[in-house]
Amino acid sequence: MNSSKKDKNLSFWTTRRNKISTSVGKWTGGEDVICHGHLMMKDLLGNISYMQMLVLNITGRLVDEKVAKWLEGNFIGVSYPDVRIWCNTIGALAGTTKTSVVSATVAGTLAADSRGYGGSQTSVYGMKFIQNALKQKQSGMTLEQIIKNANYKNGKPVITGYARPVARNDERLEPHQRMTEKLGFSVGEHLKLAWEINDYLEQHHDLAMNVAGYSCAFLSDQGFSPQEVYRIKSLMVASGVTACYVDYYERTSGSFLPQRCDDIEYDGHPIRTID
């Protein structure tokens, strides 16, 4: 308002107006598509897995086939077609109102972008914790000191990856360990520390590592950053959501857990009139 035209530096805006400059990729119609330096049609299609493609698009790195295979297993491990799980409830509600499948799947996926569950956003906390914990350990801190630095609730440390909201024993953990072994991975520094933390927490706080803690440690050992894993896992609950959507799409509208008025507990202001 008060600055004169000559004072304003508009070059940042004018150089970007009507011009895209990127190193990520480019489609050249009738020829090919460049993805982070690779040719999609000539080199990638038919030669790599979809998971390798997904990781390439997100991180710019063409990861080893077995890393992609592990991630695919990890995705399978959260594709529960159980409608009680929050994101899947949303899929079912979308099914019962006959929204489009994409709306349903995206809505459920959005719901799982949660600081409480879902595996994508929670990975940020879990990976930051284990990567930071390893640095702390390497700088000479003890496990007790590392755990002491966490936030506490009701006397227990709150660390993503070392609790589970519904059941104590995580049925996904052992299959993930088996998968890691079968694919020929050795236990890296982060995973080794994660097990040490698990032992400490079990002994002192009755908490155990769940699949989030395990996968965050494993993926840290593979060189991924917290944000990269958040991005890679952004759609990981999608198929479970779609399954529950399809289930209820095929049924009578409104048939998913119909509620009576008194199924909602009202705890607000008593009935009143406008003055």
Add this chain to the structure above:
Amino acid sequence: MSNKKNFGYAKKTSTSILYEKPNEDNPFVAESVYIHGYNLTELTSKKSFVEVLILLFTGELPNANAMALMNALMVGLINPGPRNPAVRAAMTAGISKSNTPHLLPIGLMVLGGEDGGATEVEKSMSFILEAFSNNNRFYSSFDFDKTDTSEGDFKIAPGFGSYFSQRCPVTHQIAEQLIAFPETKYLNWLHSQIIDSENNSAGWLPVGLAAATFLDLGIKPREGIGLYQLLCAPGIAAHALEQTHKPLSSMPFLEDSQYELKQKR
């Protein structure tokens, strides 16, 4: 099931916002509906949309000043404009023949961002509350020395900064209208800080203006996220729907010559 731990999930969902009085013969049907205690049909006959909107978010009907303030903010934010990223996203979906019900959600998702979006409203509200609670430290809370726009816009605090390298004129015009309303301590306090500063490049941004107004209306920071999306929704929907009536070719698709692919380092 033996290893299941009881985490104490509630038997029922609870709310303090709406009560549905069930029909005696069919408990799935509500005989009457009450919002924060007021019968919906009494609200429809006696109160405006804006008054009931404030009731929903605060639990109480507003006085005339608060209603007028909210009404002014709602008009001010009703259309972020076709260059706003959220509106552009919805318009891009509209022109590319996406399912029509998707258009508004697409825009609202983009509007949810931490930079210029609804998430910044919450951050701005929290920042303002903290700064206001310690008035004499307000100047140090704002980074008024920031003026460099060579790398794009900058923020001096959540909700406040430059807009295309200068103060946003329209947002300032609306701010000057809003500070004229009574009972606007946050708006007036912030406006005086901005006007008194020598940094002419930074000032009110729409998210900051919404944040300050919400605080003056007694709205909580997290509620500010949803309310901001709601207030910007009409413009997003209108622009997106307008595009659905046009052919795909009526929005630019950049030529290869306008697209530079840099070599990977």
